[in-house]
Amino acid sequence: MSRQSTIDTQTLQPSPPPAPHRFGRSARIATMVAATLALAGVAIGYGRLSSSAEAPDAPATAETVSLAPGPRLLTLTSTGQVTTVDKNNPGGERAVSKTKCDRVYAAQGTVACLYADGVLGSVTMRILDADLKERKAIEVSGVPNRVRVSASGRMVSWTAFVGGDSYATLNFATRTGIYDTKTGTLFKTLETFSVVKDGKPYQSVDVNYWGVTFTSDDNTFYATMYTKGHRYLVQGDFAARTVRTLRDRFECPSLSPDGTRIAFKSPINGDSTRGWRLSVLDLATNQVTRTAETRSVDDQAAWLDNSTLAYAQQHDDGTKDVWSVPADGSDKPKLLLRNAHSPAALG
Amino acid sequence: MGSRHIRRASTATAAVATTTAAVAALLTTAPTATAATTTINPTADTYVQDSTPTTNYGTSSQFTVDNSPVRQSFLKFTVSGLTETVASAKLRIRVTNSGNSSNGGTWKSMADTTWTETGVTWNNKPVINGATVASLGSVANDQWVEIDVTSVVTGNGTFSFGGTSTSTNGAYYDSRESGADAPQLVITTGTAPSPTPTTSTPPPSGDPVLVGAGDIANCGTGGDEATASLLDGITGTVMAIGDTAYPDGTSSDYTNCYQPSWGRHKARTKPATGNHEYHTTGASGYFNYFGASAGDPSKGYYSFDLGTWHVVALNSNCSIVSCSAGSAQEQWLRNDLAASTKPCTVAYWHHPRYTSGSSHGPNTAVQPLYQALYDNDAEVIVTGHNHNYERFAPMNATGGLDNTRGIRQFVAGMGGTGLGGFGTIQPNSEVRNSSTWGVLKLTLHSGSYDWQFVPQAGKTFTDSGTNACH
Missing domain, CATH: 3.60.21.10 (Metallo-dependent phosphatases)
Incomplete structure (x- = not known):
């Protein structure tokens, strides 16, 4: 919990104006300015990084990209390059690495970089240190989709889409794995875990998991479990290899730094073909609060602090932007960073 | 291309929908002084919905095409007593007073005429498998939409039409249960049309x-x-x-x-x-x-x-x-x-x-x-x-x-x-x-x-x- 407190105290807590991330009219203007600055910075610093359908790679900056804890925001460019920017000034210059990931997350110096090599055809869960040096490589299969690291940096999880599973009643199947960096325990799929659904033991060949988020004890986790048309929030016990269902229509959970709420996406009217709504569940009251984001969100949101969510939105040309929205349903979404996705607050 | 695939927007009275599909050949029908017109209401009209797969909507006063939830509509007409050649046939459906949409749906003929108004559901719905008769663009509230179905309705018989939409903005039409605004099949008989290709x-x-x-x-x-x-x-x-x-x-x-x-x-x-x-x-x-x-x-x-x-x-x-x-x-x-x-x-x-x-x-x-x-x-x-x-x-x-x-x-x-x-x-x-x-x-x-x-x-x-x- 001390580490979570660190996250709380170092980041975007309510503070007197003109802190750029407070909400309200002046803050919106500040954000717009910040976004404009972001574009300008991009244009000056990295050539064509911000624009164009072509979206070529950005040159790596001279500055070393460190993913050590600190008040910075980690994202990937649309072409997958690891970048950081001052969390309190996302319009500032981005540090850009040559390292590429399809999805990234980091905490306490543990970096989870899920990477598909299009030339080799391999997909690897690369676990890197804060300086992006590889500590562990786990071969996985499928199309990279979600990745998460526990707040302590100990536990790592990933999800990839896998095609061709005949039991799929979705048009895809998933593989979700968990790796314990402390003990080396590795589960490449959670489908061997015992399931308790609605209070009773449950087995079905069509069980799929995606979107893990860890609690502070580095054992309990939440995830999505699919079976027979339902998309459940499950709570898992890694040591016991068990999960139990908590709620239906609940995907891609993301636990708040203080552990009290879970951000999630829910299929609109229960129909995922219509997209997803980004909402927040309060674990103490069981109340669900819809965020002010009315567009579909197909992402596992990240908490920038205990009150703000970040997530990606995609353009028709596949380029992505990171947006933020308050977790309490107030205000409205703000563009945080262009040409960016897979956000994670490093501190 | 065969005449089965002609898609044409007809102009009749007030507001009329236009088709958006590409037209490779337009046929103009010569007016016929001897024409007789017959207007027929459907013997069945209903819709089905994917999210309620076992529900029948046969008694609803409207039918609808939508892609979210997916809703498909079915209409059936029985034509009898015609003694002359069909010169033209037009399917007319009226948008409800709040049923407007940017997409009025794609309408096709159907081989299956065995479905019943009070029996059809998503799970047992007939297949909409015939020629496209209209790909509608925007439709307005209370608009009569007219679709040329001359290529389908060629004489006496039972004819089915099915509507679907690719849009999440559904379009709603008055069904036969609505009374005066019920769908119509307007058949003109008499002098056979003399199609003349005007563009190709x-x-x-x-x-x-x-x-x-x-x-x-x-x-x-x-x-x-x-x-x-x-x-x-x-x-x-x-x-x-x-x-x-x-x-x-x-x-x-x-x-x-x-x-x-x-x-x-x-x-x-x-x-x-x-x-x-x-x-x-x-x-x-x-x-x-x-x-x-x-x-x-x-x-x-x-x-x-x-x-x-x-x-x-x-x-x-x-x-x-x-x-x-x-x-x-x-x-x-x-x-x-x-x-x-x-x-x-x-x-x-x-x-x-x-x-x-x-x-x-x-x-x-x-x-x-x-x-x-x-x-x-x-x-x-x-x-x-x-x-x-x-x-x-x-x-x-x-x-x-x-x-x-x-x-x-x-x-x-x-x-x-x-x-x-x-x-x-x-x-x-x-x-x-x-x-x-x-x-x-x-x-x-x-x-x-x-x-x-x-x-x-x-x-x-x-x-x-x-x-x-x-």
């Missing part, structure tokens, strides 16, 4: 065209009709680049989903097989449907010439028909390319070597095929699989940019099924779009080619360019 697509001039896409016919999306309508106005050879009939490439998937749209271009289609075709053992539904034009069913690869170009269709289901170096397919390809006397070469298959699509990653199994084409100085590869459009810069088989000998690879998976987005944008990706159905048109000149993304009606995304042959 000019004959092709000059160089051959190869046009098409992958990931095509998925009953219910309507996208395949949008792209088939584009083909109506484009002459040339059609490439159907796999996943032609969802969900499983069965014989009935071809009958119900592919035949009503791209099926009308079958005679000029040269297909390649995708993964969904092999949901049916041996892709037998695909090979039976396309017959000799799909090549040997044990192979699924073949080649032909178009003008000064050599064209190769390959089978990228490499776990079924191997693509590896030394395999029968790869050896055939090398021999075929070596034997070709044409200066330029284009190939197409389903699984992309390069793609940024979020559903399927770059496919390395097809690399030996790409390599063989590269070694023989081919110019273009067209693929599908991810349901979007992407153009890459010329590359070698291992991802290297190569402006001298490289092959330009396209992903053209926007043929009609539900569209999909992008993941990480891959190196040398030049243009992408995930929101537009369309076809990729290649004009094969002597010594060069033009490419053009032709978007569905009402959409603006496009992409075009020219490259010289190697």
Whole structure:
């Protein structure tokens, strides 16, 4: 919990104006300015990084990209390059690495970089240190989709889409794995875990998991479990290899730094073909609060602090932007960073 | 093209919807002084809804077409007592006082007339499998929408029509239970119409065209009709680049989903097989449907010439028909390319070597095929699989940019099924779009080619360019 407190105290807590991330009219203007600055910075610093359908790679900056804890925001460019920017000034210059990931997350110096090599055809869960040096490589299969690291940096999880599973009643199947960096325990799929659904033991060949988020004890986790048309929030016990269902229509959970709420996406009217709504569940009251984001969100949101969510939105040309929205349903979404996705607050 | 596929907007009284589909030939009907008009109300009209699959809406005062939830409408008319030739038949349906939409739906005739108004549900709904009679654009509140169905209602008998929509903005119409605003079939008899072609697509001039896409016919999306309508106005050879009939490439998937749209271009289609075709053992539904034009069913690869170009269709289901170096397919390809006397070469298959699509990653199994084409100085590869459009810069088989000998690879998976987005944008990706159905048109000149993304009606995304042959 001390580490979570660190996250709380170092980041975007309510503070007197003109802190750029407070909400309200002046803050919106500040954000717009910040976004404009972001574009300008991009244009000056990295050539064509911000624009164009072509979206070529950005040159790596001279500055070393460190993913050590600190008040910075980690994202990937649309072409997958690891970048950081001052969390309190996302319009500032981005540090850009040559390292590429399809999805990234980091905490306490543990970096989870899920990477598909299009030339080799391999997909690897690369676990890197804060300086992006590889500590562990786990071969996985499928199309990279979600990745998460526990707040302590100990536990790592990933999800990839896998095609061709005949039991799929979705048009895809998933593989979700968990790796314990402390003990080396590795589960490449959670489908061997015992399931308790609605209070009773449950087995079905069509069980799929995606979107893990860890609690502070580095054992309990939440995830999505699919079976027979339902998309459940499950709570898992890694040591016991068990999960139990908590709620239906609940995907891609993301636990708040203080552990009290879970951000999630829910299929609109229960129909995922219509997209997803980004909402927040309060674990103490069981109340669900819809965020002010009315567009579909197909992402596992990240908490920038205990009150703000970040997530990606995609353009028709596949380029992505990171947006933020308050977790309490107030205000409205703000563009945080262009040409960016897979956000994670490093501190 | 046959008269079954004529789509026409008629003008009658007040506001009238216009069709958006491409029209290759318009017929004008000579007015007839001796005409008699009969107006008939439906014997049944209802709709079904995917989210309530066992519910019947037969007694509802409206029917609706929508894509979210998916709602389909069915109308049935019984025509009897006609003693003269039908000169014209018009289906008239009235938008409810709040049922307006940017998309009034796609309306087709139906072979099935056995369904009942109070019995039909999503789970037992009849198939909407006939000719398209209208692809409606915007419809307004209280508007009478008039659809020409002369090609369908040719005399006495029972006729069914079905409506679907690709839009999440549903359109609502008054059903027969509404009373005065009930649907009408207005039949004029008497002097036979004397159709006169007033416009037609000019004959092709000059160089051959190869046009098409992958990931095509998925009953219910309507996208395949949008792209088939584009083909109506484009002459040339059609490439159907796999996943032609969802969900499983069965014989009935071809009958119900592919035949009503791209099926009308079958005679000029040269297909390649995708993964969904092999949901049916041996892709037998695909090979039976396309017959000799799909090549040997044990192979699924073949080649032909178009003008000064050599064209190769390959089978990228490499776990079924191997693509590896030394395999029968790869050896055939090398021999075929070596034997070709044409200066330029284009190939197409389903699984992309390069793609940024979020559903399927770059496919390395097809690399030996790409390599063989590269070694023989081919110019273009067209693929599908991810349901979007992407153009890459010329590359070698291992991802290297190569402006001298490289092959330009396209992903053209926007043929009609539900569209999909992008993941990480891959190196040398030049243009992408995930929101537009369309076809990729290649004009094969002597010594060069033009490419053009032709978007569905009402959409603006496009992409075009020219490259010289190697």
